[in-house]
């Protein structure tokens with residue numbers, strides 16, 4: 093028997109969340125973001141769950157090629173573009189749409205003779221200050237890019253730094269608009285948080301490219317976690333369905349006398365007669381090591397709490413009020429009945445990190 097831990101992936105939840113994007117951004121071209129092995133859900137399951145998306149967007153060229161091998165025929169976008177001439181040839185061969193975000197990338201693209209045209213997303217920095225050209229340089233960049241015979245379609249793109257804050261897209265959008273006004277290209281603007289602002293965005297900045305719908309690039313919301321930090325905007329309140337449930341089981345039980353300590357460093361001390369259960373799930377499975385005592389855990393569907401330190405392969409949970417719990421009792425670390433965002437919040441991180449950190453040794457069970 094394998095260890096009882098498994099991440100079950102619900103394709104119908106992925107499809108449901110994609111429908112939510114369509115409701116929020118009617119008419120938009122939807123790139124479902126599947127970087128980081130589909131936020132930990134597995135690229136193959138994601139391709140099935142997002143069968144109705146217009147395209148898939150990711151960072152890793154190896155997984156992009158794998159998607160082609162799995163039979164994905166619609167567009168694929170490389171969100172950081174290419175890192176070498178070899179990548180450019182592979183992008184042309186596998187019909188990958190590529191971001192170009194810096195001069196070095198643009199020069200290499202123009203200098204590499206390709207067997208087929210490549211569709212390009214020209215990325216602008218509107219205040220995030222990570223990747224992208226200054227929007228003010230849009231026109232001169234397009235004068236270099238547009239005449240090159242290796243370029244197919246061109247899309248103008250930006251990534252918002254603060255789309256999860258009220259009014260957070262207003263200033264970057266204004267900058268983007270001002271620099272690209274009148275340019276006849278399609279645009280790609282919105283991550284998950286901005287999808288929830290899409291009608292505002294579309295009204296404030298109508299697309300200049302007649303016949304080219306705006307595209308959106310939702311990631312986290314498609315997996316049923318919230319892009320927002322404020323508790324009032326939970327995934328459930330946004331109409332999202334959790335796609336991953338991380339399950340395990342109790343593999344040991346210890347009765348504790350008052351004063352007995354639990355785990356490495358004796359991180360928890362019993363204050364009365366207590367019972368702890370040992371769960372087969374630790375930080376080497378992707379459970380956050382910084383989760384403190386008190387982090388919620390479901391045992392047999394009942395909410396209890398983590399006690400003591402998270403170790404590599406195990407956590408310990410309070411079973412004092414769950415006298416029926418025993419070896420073999422089912423545990424949910426997060427998922428359908430316990431939001432990943434709630435666990436993340438207790439551990440001082442975000443749902444994104446927990447989902448993408450689920451380790452390769454945890455089997456994915458796609459349902």
Ligand SMILES: *Cc1c(COP(=O)(O)O)cnc(C)c1O
Pocket residue numbers: 125127171251282283284285309310311312313319
């Ligand atoms: C990851 C990523 C997204 C998706 O962001 P979410 O917050 O998960 O919706 C969109 N665009 C780019 C460029 C990204 O790197």
